[in-house]
Amino acid sequence: xxxxxxxxxxxxxxxxxxxxxxxxxxxxxxxxxxxxxxxxxxxxxxxxxxxxxxxxxxxxxxxxxxxxxxxxxxxxxxxxxxxxxxxxxxxxxxxxxxxxxxxxxxxxxxxxxxxxxxxxxxxxxxxxxxxxxxxxxxxxxxxxxxxxxxxxxxxxxxxxxxxxxxxxxxxxxxxxxxxxxxxxxxxxxxxxxxxxxxxxxxxxxxxxxxxxxxxxxxxxxxxxxxxxxxxxxxxxxxxxxxxxxxxxxxxxxxxxxxxxxxxxxxxxxxxxxxxxxxxxxxxxxxxxx
Amino acid sequence: xxxxxxxxxxxxxxxxxxxxxxxxxxxxxxxxxxxxxxxxxxxxxxxxxxxxxxxxxxxxxxxxxxxxxxxxxxxxxxxxxxxxxxxxxxxxxxxxxxxxxxxxxxxxxxxxxxxxxxxxxxxxxxxxxxxxxxxxxxxxxxxxxxxxxxxxxxxxxxxxxxxxxxxxxxxxxxxxxxxxxxxxxxxxxxxxxxxxxxxxxxxxxxxxxxxxxxxxxxxxxxxxxxxxxxxxxxxxxxxxxxxxxxxxxxxxxxxxxxxxxxxxxxxxxxxxxxxxxxxxxxxxxxxxxxxxxxxxxxxxxxxxxxxxxxxxxxxxxxxxxxxxxxxxxxxxxxxxxxxxxxxxxxxxxxxxxxxxxxxxxxxxxxxxxxxxxxxxxxxxxxxxxxxxxxxxxxxxxxxxxxx
Numbered sequence: 233x234x235x236x237x238x239x240x241x242x243x244x245x246x247x248x249x250x251x252x253x254x255x256x257x258x259x260x261x262x263x264x265x266x267x268x269x270x271x272x273x274x275x276x277x278x279x280x281x282x283x284x285x286x287x288x289x290x291x292x293x294x295x296x297x298x299x300x301x302x303x304x305x306x307x308x309x310x311x312x313x314x315x316x317x318x319x320x321x322x323x324x325x326x327x328x329x330x331x332x333x334x335x336x337x338x339x340x341x342x343x344x345x346x347x348x349x350x351x352x353x354x355x356x357x358x359x360x361x362x363x364x365x366x367x368x369x370x371x372x373x374x375x376x377x378x379x380x381x382x383x384x385x386x387x388x389x390x391x392x393x394x395x396x397x398x399x400x401x402x403x404x405x406x407x408x409x410x411x412x413x414x415x416x417x418x419x420x421x422x423x424x425x426x427x428x429x430x431x432x433x434x435x436x437x438x439x440x441x442x443x444x445x446x447x448x449x450x451x452x453x454x455x456x457x458x459x460x461x462x463x464x465x466x467x468x469x470x471x472x473x474x475x476x477x478x479x480x481x482x483x484x485x486x487x488x489x490x491x492x493x494x495x496x497x498x499x500x501x502x503x504x505x506x507x508x509x510x511x512x513x514x515x516x517x518x519x520x521x
Numbered sequence: 522x523x524x525x526x527x528x529x530x531x532x533x534x535x536x537x538x539x540x541x542x543x544x545x546x547x548x549x550x551x552x553x554x555x556x557x558x559x560x561x562x563x564x565x566x567x568x569x570x571x572x573x574x575x576x577x578x579x580x581x582x583x584x585x586x587x588x589x590x591x592x593x594x595x596x597x598x599x600x601x602x603x604x605x606x607x608x609x610x611x612x613x614x615x616x617x618x619x620x621x622x623x624x625x626x627x628x629x630x631x632x633x634x635x636x637x638x639x640x641x642x643x644x645x646x647x648x649x650x651x652x653x654x655x656x657x658x659x660x661x662x663x664x665x666x667x668x669x670x671x672x673x674x675x676x677x678x679x680x681x682x683x684x685x686x687x688x689x690x691x692x693x694x695x696x697x698x699x700x701x702x703x704x705x706x707x708x709x710x711x712x713x714x715x716x717x718x719x720x721x722x723x724x725x726x727x728x729x730x731x732x733x734x735x736x737x738x739x740x741x742x743x744x745x746x747x748x749x750x751x752x753x754x755x756x757x758x759x760x761x762x763x764x765x766x767x768x769x770x771x772x773x774x775x776x777x778x779x780x781x782x783x784x785x786x787x788x789x790x791x792x793x794x795x796x797x798x799x800x801x802x803x804x805x806x807x808x809x810x811x812x813x814x815x816x817x818x819x820x821x822x823x824x825x826x827x828x829x830x831x832x833x834x835x836x837x838x839x840x841x842x843x844x845x846x847x848x849x850x851x852x853x854x855x856x857x858x859x860x861x862x863x864x865x866x867x868x869x870x871x872x873x874x875x876x877x878x879x880x881x882x883x884x885x886x887x888x889x890x891x892x893x894x895x896x897x898x899x900x901x902x903x904x905x906x907x908x909x910x911x912x913x914x915x916x917x918x919x920x921x922x923x924x
Binding site for chain 2: 318319320337338339340342343344346348350352353354355356363364366367368394395396410411414
């Protein structure tokens with residue numbers, strides 16, 4: 233396991249020693265949804281017969297109710313890691329557990345939201361959201377949940393509409409409701425806001441935080457957006473490619489709600505860019521008069 | 522103009538019709554749009570008088586603007602046009618009636634050559650009169666029900682041309698007899714067969730054909746769906762069935778006739794098998810292709826939502842493949858019509874195809890034409906019904922795909 237490293241200068245806030253749940257008092261530590269990843273490796277074969285090591289010996293713990301973001305350049309294995317947690321891929325080596333139970337196949341207990349909303353176009357929004365209930369054969373008992381979750385994501389009036397009538401942001405909300413209606417212990421988000429415009433993205437970030445506060449779900453989010461990671465996460469896992477591994481784990485020392493424009497925020501943002509080697513050419517003081 | 526643009530006026534929310542400044546039936550015109558229309562008229566050369574360009578600014582609904590728009594269309598920027606052009610403008614939307622009047626005139630006032638056998642009643646004149654009554658009553662019926670305002674009888678030009686063609690044919694046969702009388706009977710005689718032979722033609726022959734078609738089509742469609750789903754979801758099934766489809770599929774069903782006639786206990790069963798075969802091939806190919814083309818991500822999403830394999834097949838794979846399944850069923854339906862007619866003409870001793878062939882051998886061409894008309898109307902109705910079902914099932918595709 234890679235030890236959570238703060239990597240944060242003392243000038244910025246007070247880093248809490250215990251990451252995750254403790255930094256969010258609204259989420260009790262007894263909530264289920266703890267993920268344990270041990271020495272996981274995954275290799276893919278390319279069509280040319282070569283092999284690519286997507287993940288090498290990755291270990292990670294996600295606390296119950298924690299908001300974790302995975303960030304890194306493409307090819308660093310962050311999406312692969314998410315798909316392994318979802319159960320859509322099997323690891324070549326190592327183990328993944330959710331609340332002490334081995335993850336072997338996809339399951340309604342681990343919801344997944346992709347960048348593309350992937351709403352079923354042949355079902356209206358109500359039936360899209362109800363899909364999980366029907367798949368688990370509980371629709372008869374729990375159909376009142378559909379309206380409740382549509383309301384939760386602000387789509388209360390759109391149940392009868394078909395997906396192609398929705399904007400990107402609304403479709404992604406519906407997709408969230410569809411994943412949440414199964415009341416998963418873990419919600420996995422694979423760049424869910426990547427396809428949205430900047431303003432919709434920011435309001436959706438607040439939406440996700442609100443849903444998390446209401447539903448107390450462990451969330452693991454893959455993102456390319458450093459600002460998004462700093463704004464949302466309790467901890468940020470920085471990954472690097474070739475082979476994909478965890479470079480650093482940063483604890484975000486701010487409470488919520490957060491401001492996007494404080495010096496602390498910008499400092500942490502710069503720190504992540506430095507780790508990823510994307511800070512640009514820095515030489516001497518930035519401003520000279 | 523609104524008059525010539527039934528599609529856009531049927532759909533007032535269509536952005537194109539809302540943007541079209543000349544489309545007065547889609548929405549009440551704003552002053553800006555009216556002036557836009559007037560400017561367009563001026564660009565045409567003749568100065569447009571002010572009242573002519575504003576048939577709809579009083580904000581009347583689509584149904585009520587039908588007639589005023591038609592009347593206003595002629596004087597719009599054409600005050601100095603010749604009388605003939607103005608008359609043509611006035612007749613916009615009334616061409617079918619004009620064509621019908623011409624047909625009635627020819628039929629009534631032009632004596633026949635007498636080289637065709639006579640019929641008991643004036644069937645053609647009756648038919649034309651009824652048609653005329655229908656075309657005259659339609660606008661009244663529409664005006665009676667304002668909620669159906671946009672639903673005008675589309676295709677005026679087409680109806681007019683059809684009746685004109687009928688008149689020309691009537692002249693070529695009954696009035697002038699310039700084409701052989703035995704092969705080209707008068708419309709009167711064809712109509713006479715349709716009326717007098719209705720019971721035998723429709724109830725007996727068409728009924729027999731319908732039984733065969735329904736049995737063949739549905740068994741073929743079911744077999745095609747099962748084959749396609751098996752290929753789409755099971756690797757072994759794909760391995761064994763794909764070559765079979767590739768080898769057997771392209772053989773025209775009618776090429777099997779020599780074998781089928783001896784291999785099946787009755788010709789009816791053989792014909793049923795042939796029809797099923799002709800439906801099975803396109804349905805299975807399109808179903809499997811539709812399922813194999815479903816984005817894998819849909820299956821992944823459904824599995825993270827707790828869907829098991831069977832559920833994924835029936836609630837993700839098949840619905841997602843529905844558009845292509847319908848394409849396959851449509852090709853299958855067309856092929857089944859062809860196979861039905863061929864089978865009845867060569868083997869089955871019953872049905873409408875057999876009737877046509879039998880009458881041809883008797884040189885009763887009026888009956889042949891009557892049979893063909895029954896076939897055309899039946900298959901047209903079936904295809905229309907098919908599209909209605911498809912639109913109901915694929916309502917989620919509205920505005921995405923057109924065919």
